[in-house]
């Protein structure tokens with residue numbers, strides 16, 4: 347039985363750090379374990395221009411406690427007014443590593459996102475030309491479409507047409523939640539990847555709805571039925587280089603989660619690695635954890651993997667706080683619902 351595992355230091359290819367007091371509280375939770383992260387731009391107002399991304403990057407670095415190291419990989423929030431030249435410049439300088447597409451209204455702070463995909467065609471063409479990845483929140487917003495079908499519908503209605511119309515565009519389907527998305531990614535060549543969260547490897551929709559509504563399991567895309575969770579576990583633990591870790595750790599205060607209209611997002615930064623190790627261990631796939639958490643993401647983003655390593659040790663159940671305190675109020679840490687035996691040493 348394996349009780350010790352040393353892997354290259356992981357990165358997080360989809361992370362929400364927010365700003366101000368929340369940023370200061372959540373950043374150490376990520377920087378403790380992860381070397382780099384793709385930083386989501388859905389602030390209010392959103393991070394749209396290269397100048398805004400540079401300023402946000404400075405605020406992140408200023409919030410980093412002394413003695414910790416962490417590299418924020420910045421993204422731009424795609425709007426119908428995004429300037430292709432500004433995107434190209436921000437990418438050429440190394441500041442920006444991806445552009446994020448939110449269908450308007452699909453998720454938290456997505457109101458400035460895209461309604462008419464024809465209006466971002468010039469930006470997507472520029473991105474294909476320079477090899478800059480497009481990260482997508484893959485859900486349609488059509489009120490006629492059932493919320494559990496919105497990811498599958500997005501593939502057919504939006505993503506596949508965009509990819510066909512823009513040859514060479516490199517796309518990351520973020521936080522995939524369905525067997526449909528896994529199959530779609532597998533059907534493509536190397537220009538399509540997908541991030542998978544730790545929580546979607548653990549929960550299905552019963553966790554949200556059975557025995558009372560559990561707001562801390564509510565995120566978007568919403569967790570689907572068990573067959574889909576199994577497909578995600580299979581993809582994550584397969585070693586297939588197109589699948590890699592993006593935690594989508596998305597802090598909201600308890601007041602905003604435990605509400606008549608609760609916000610979407612699970613806060614997982616604190617215990618993601620312990621959760622992942624448990625999932626991979628149960629699958630008999632610990633030897634593939636490094637690929638998923640530390641190798642496949644850098645390969646897709648054409649960056650070197652980290653040189654330093656982390657060691658995970660299996661032992662008595664790990665303790666971690668149920669909540670972290672922030673200047674805006676407490677934030678509940680994701681509870682996988684089973685004991686975690688792997689700790690990062």
Ligand SMILES: NC(=O)N[C@@H](CC(=O)O)C(=O)O
Pocket residue numbers: 362388453454455483564565566567594596597610611612
């Ligand atoms: N995943 C979520 O449920 N919420 C994210 C937004 C997102 O990634 O869709 C957030 O910013 O809170």
Ligand SMILES: [Zn+2]
Pocket residue numbers: 453483484520521566567
């Ligand atoms: Zn999203």
Ligand SMILES: [Zn+2]
Pocket residue numbers: 360361362386594596
């Ligand atoms: Zn997210």
